[in-house]
Amino acid sequence: MTEFTGFDLLPTTPAGRDFVVLAENHAKQFAERATEYDARGVFPFESFKEMRESGFLSASVPHEYGGLGVGLLHDLMVGMSRLARGDAGTAVAANMHIAGAAVIVQMLRRSKADGDTVMADVLAGLLSRVSAGEVLMCFPATERGTDLTSPRMEATPTADGYVLNGRKIFGTMAPVAHLFFPTVRIPNGKGGYRTASAMVPRDTPGLQIVDNWDALGMRTSGSNDITFTDCAIPAGNIFAVRDNYGTTGQWFASFTLTAHLPLIATYLGISEAARDLAIAAAHAVKGRKRLADRVPIQQLVAEIDIDLCTCRAMLQRTARAADEFIARHQTVDPDPAESNALMKEVQCTKYVVNRRAIEVVDRAMTVCGGAAYMNQHPVARLYRDVRAGPFMQPFAPYEALEYIGKVALGLDPNLDR
Amino acid sequence: MTEFTGFDLLPTTPAGRDFVVLAENHAKQFAERATEYDARGVFPFESFKEMRESGFLSASVPHEYGGLGVGLLHDLMVGMSRLARGDAGTAVAANMHIAGAAVIVQMLRRSKADGDTVMADVLAGLLSRVSAGEVLMCFPATERGTDLTSPRMEATPTADGYVLNGRKIFGTMAPVAHLFFPTVRIPNGKGGYRTASAMVPRDTPGLQIVDNWDALGMRTSGSNDITFTDCAIPAGNIFAVRDNYGTTGQWFASFTLTAHLPLIATYLGISEAARDLAIAAAHAVKGRKRLADRVPIQQLVAEIDIDLCTCRAMLQRTARAADEFIARHQTVDPDPAESNALMKEVQCTKYVVNRRAIEVVDRAMTVCGGAAYMNQHPVARLYRDVRAGPFMQPFAPYEALEYIGKVALGLDPNLDR
């Protein structure tokens, strides 16, 4: 018979449970440093060292390649929400790498099914180096003045490979990464482009990590600009070439899913942290009464818990659907309609979680009172961290509405932008 | 391998699937009559005859007693949401009986475990009569000027049983019910009261169903007042005597859970119906453009689907937790803290679903345009039906917030009222 386990999100596999335990332990430690890292605005190399040593960063790598073997996106998501309770910026950064590795696992599985042993060997090697703690990966996709579907960073074919030129922004985890996988466009010879991912080692001449991450929040995420100037890479370092430049189609679900759900869940983690601070503050006495004994404070706490209940349910249901989707399409491409149906559900979840998390932090701030407006109070940091949510890829909130609506109405989901 | 089944709520057991198919078929037919029944404001005896004949009304009765054997609250909930797509008032009424039967199944199981064979026989007999289509049951609990925990309807002990006096309001399904189970209070001899449920056959002298159901919406639910004037019943017709008069404790979860979750789900059904009407309307041409091709309409539809996504996820997660709770406590009483933790989750779900459903209908009305303001348009009925949600027991929205907050803060959950 099942036991009562409360209503937190919980992992559902043994590997997932190990991962979540690690996440909670790291979170506890990171929470203690968070205010100071936030104030100083420097990258938490120390925390990444610890996550590398604990095996946390190889969570998504299968056992056979030396990783923790967390095979469900659902469980990765739960772990990232837990880590974010301690320090959301670090969680966002770690997710870049962990989710990236999970995508590589999917690509490896597909390569094997397709009989592409060359690619399979490359990917397997990569995963082994990840487990060995030798490689941290950064997947910069965002650029100024365009959207995810239309990178302007270009891979120009050369005699023996490609030369890369472009500038990525929000290159999360860049300060500590060894390998960079920017999205690029490749001229298709007909005046248009194809998209792809490039693999660029950190010491490639022309790659520069700009020291410009001075953001409102998520200050431990190391989301620096990265510039690529005539970076030469061999032909084998170009992956996932597709004919989908500028289109919001099937690719979205199958590629970005794995990165996005755990990322969305970090905002749940932020709001759970804010909730705990509010509950603690409510037990203080102010005036004649304990805050907790005032009905309006009870109502504020209720609104917080309603939002958490909402976010957890949506994340859980969507993650399960995503895991089923991934399982169905290990060796075959999904139907575009199914991809979009799922991506719509993911975007509904993102829309709600990002917004609800903001509201939760706002209410927690009200419960905590004026003290929460001081920089040494952790809620002040959460207030800044949580606002990153609506900026997260792939859509601004108003774009998400357009995308969701178009899919709901059975229209072509490409945005009018 | 699982197939892609979309994001509607889906039953998870074979009996549940049969039930949902029946629900969908009934819904189709009821939808055609709904506008007219709504306009005339009369009880849909015809629909109840059909649901009796199809076996729909014995959904929750186990196979061994001749019912459909839907054993999961989750699946009952899915079926009621489907029925409500066709006619929410009828669904609310049918749920009174179906959920009531499910509670009787739980009581029967407990009676057997406790060795109370007298009670077990009574309950088993009741269930068999339900399956035979002989008995429809009404469980009136609401009274004017008090709350669910403190009925003023009184069962006064007599030489050979009890005499009942009181007036229930919102006695849903009363016009067609054969047996009434009002909540009552019994003097405890110390100036206070105990609570209980009484069983009163329709033809009991003194029982009167008042012909006064003329409501804004849910007009097919037959939620008449019922007056009990010196109704004499034998002692064996009093059940579930408890020492909890006026308290919002453990009893809530274990008793009302089964009735409330499918009831909450009827509001999902209403909003799903509104959504479909909006989608259909969006394909009309207005001016130069099809509405569906206007980004603001796409955004409205997106907001609708975000709300549906939210409600479905919350209902699914909460129903699963409730089914686990019920399974854990078939033969033992739950811990009050666990009861309240679950009831808090149910109230979070109710709060969100009731409110989101209202918003969905509002937006659907906007998409449908001025035509939706005319009484012959089904959205006009949904607008009236959906507003019943926040009135539904056990809490007004502001009371739900107080309850949720008190539980969240670890306080005694009794409301300050």
Next chain:
Amino acid sequence: MTEFTGFDLLPTTPAGRDFVVLAENHAKQFAERATEYDARGVFPFESFKEMRESGFLSASVPHEYGGLGVGLLHDLMVGMSRLARGDAGTAVAANMHIAGAAVIVQMLRRSKADGDTVMADVLAGLLSRVSAGEVLMCFPATERGTDLTSPRMEATPTADGYVLNGRKIFGTMAPVAHLFFPTVRIPNGKGGYRTASAMVPRDTPGLQIVDNWDALGMRTSGSNDITFTDCAIPAGNIFAVRDNYGTTGQWFASFTLTAHLPLIATYLGISEAARDLAIAAAHAVKGRKRLADRVPIQQLVAEIDIDLCTCRAMLQRTARAADEFIARHQTVDPDPAESNALMKEVQCTKYVVNRRAIEVVDRAMTVCGGAAYMNQHPVARLYRDVRAGPFMQPFAPYEALEYIGKVALGLDPNLDR
């Protein structure tokens, strides 16, 4: 020294004060009939008779033509909000005529300034007949499948005038009107159209008032369809011919302003009525406590009053700006940028008042409890009446946002529809 007069909207001229006193008296009487008229769904001829006899319906006609001489839109608005407290449907209908007369006063003033004595005589005569109680005017502008700027009802030039063909919907006050002023289009000979208003006496052959006003709410407004089939009118019965077919420009502010502000204010009246019912209900005892003594009820009432405070302030500021605009442009056309700036402000006000009024009624319903869900409770009617707001011309809420945004951004305000 000014005295404290509370925070209701108040008239600012002597004529305005007389008008508001009349409005309050009528409102008191209409409130008593409102539930019954609403239930029966018939037009309140009796109320119109009383308003004609009291002089209320000639409010906007200057003294020199026998009217009350209310010269400020602000004061008309205040009076209409008061009338709506008693019966919003009747207020909406009366406003059609009263605001229409105010527009005629403006046209008369302009005709005189322009030296157009023929038109001036027609208009002056019309106003005198209005004051004499001989003429009630209906200005139907809405049609199915198009928007206000693009009527499809056509005035085809003939040898001695025009022949009209078309169908108007939401022809408020049609059952009692003597003269109809539908908006029409006139072929411009170049494949396009000009717009105009036609004047059509009720007994014109081919004019038919369809008996189809069976709406969710505003059931006393008599907003029937009106069909025009080969209605012949003389050339002099065509007014305000403009070259603005399909465009949302300057015309909006200068023409529709006068009709719309008092119309918007009727929703303030509805919410004020709902507020008073909530306050009264809050003094009832429920359980151990008076509702008013529970903090959550106090908060609900506070949210109501915050919304009323918001709506009153916006209506007052916008109406004053409108009166200044009208004063500035009695004899000269306004600059389009100024027209749009003002119309933007009006649409901001409409957007907020329509939505806030819906929220106020919703909260009042919660305060009043389950009783408010019964049709005999006035709040049940207000719940249906108030939802008409967002359907009111000229824009659906999502269109209003587009219009406001375009003006704010300095773009051409024509909607992309």
Next chain:
Amino acid sequence: MTEFTGFDLLPTTPAGRDFVVLAENHAKQFAERATEYDARGVFPFESFKEMRESGFLSASVPHEYGGLGVGLLHDLMVGMSRLARGDAGTAVAANMHIAGAAVIVQMLRRSKADGDTVMADVLAGLLSRVSAGEVLMCFPATERGTDLTSPRMEATPTADGYVLNGRKIFGTMAPVAHLFFPTVRIPNGKGGYRTASAMVPRDTPGLQIVDNWDALGMRTSGSNDITFTDCAIPAGNIFAVRDNYGTTGQWFASFTLTAHLPLIATYLGISEAARDLAIAAAHAVKGRKRLADRVPIQQLVAEIDIDLCTCRAMLQRTARAADEFIARHQTVDPDPAESNALMKEVQCTKYVVNRRAIEVVDRAMTVCGGAAYMNQHPVARLYRDVRAGPFMQPFAPYEALEYIGKVALGLDPNLDR
């Protein structure tokens, strides 16, 4: 004839117009420094020097005492909203002094009417020193663990005056102030307290300004803690002794009004600044289209302008009512019911403006895109500044609801806290 002046708040007196011109000039300059001051977190002594030299800081002092003579709270409010467009923290700090001087003007007027020439001379002297730029005043009222009505800082009577002990928090403008007017309690000899204001020169032994203002936002406001340890002051330095310890009555309106309305208006200024940044950003090209040409961006801008329209209307109406209230009570005490009615209106305004301003900044951030999440972008600062609003005295938002509701329901307005 009036000219079209747009819909910004505008001053209504010549002195008010001078003041607003000064405010706009200062704002322009302060805006240029705001990002740097914010980053460094130091007090803007330079800006205060300029405001002293321009005469801005003597705005509320009558001409006869050498000030600008802005006699209307409305006009002070407009000016403070303008200043806040440039740097809200500085505006909040300047308002502490300017509004304080306005209160002193009211006290002087009352002292003269009451024939209290001693007090009148003290106050007149103070105002002259303010105009001469010799005195900046700080009015610290907030303490940890209690509310405005119940200061714990105590003035203990001594042989020749009082000794003060206590700690104030949020002592805005403390770094630059010469005179401090903390609220204090004085034992009433019966075990209870009276309240009063003390006047304490900066160089009084025992007064210490703690260097601890490191807040999320409003970093130029210098809202340090101030400790008073055995500070001795003469008896004449105690003002406004009242028997209202712990009560939320008449005192609120008559005393805090003048300080609060301009303070609330600074949040309008913040949102106006955010709006301008959004409009500018919308004209950038992103992808194929200019943002401004996308309907969803137009809608976001519309929602911003709707909120601004709301806030301006409420501030204007409430300020006019406040000026009438002040005019009516120059020489007589107001009726408590009238005080509370007005204070309720002020709190409605505060509630809406604080919340709408937060929403406006949030939307502006969305329009500006990811760039706005970087610390060098002014919207990032506005996001932090604007959240101070709900913390501002006298009520947290949930307390404001309770207060407003109690007054609306005709109850004693003291909060249950």
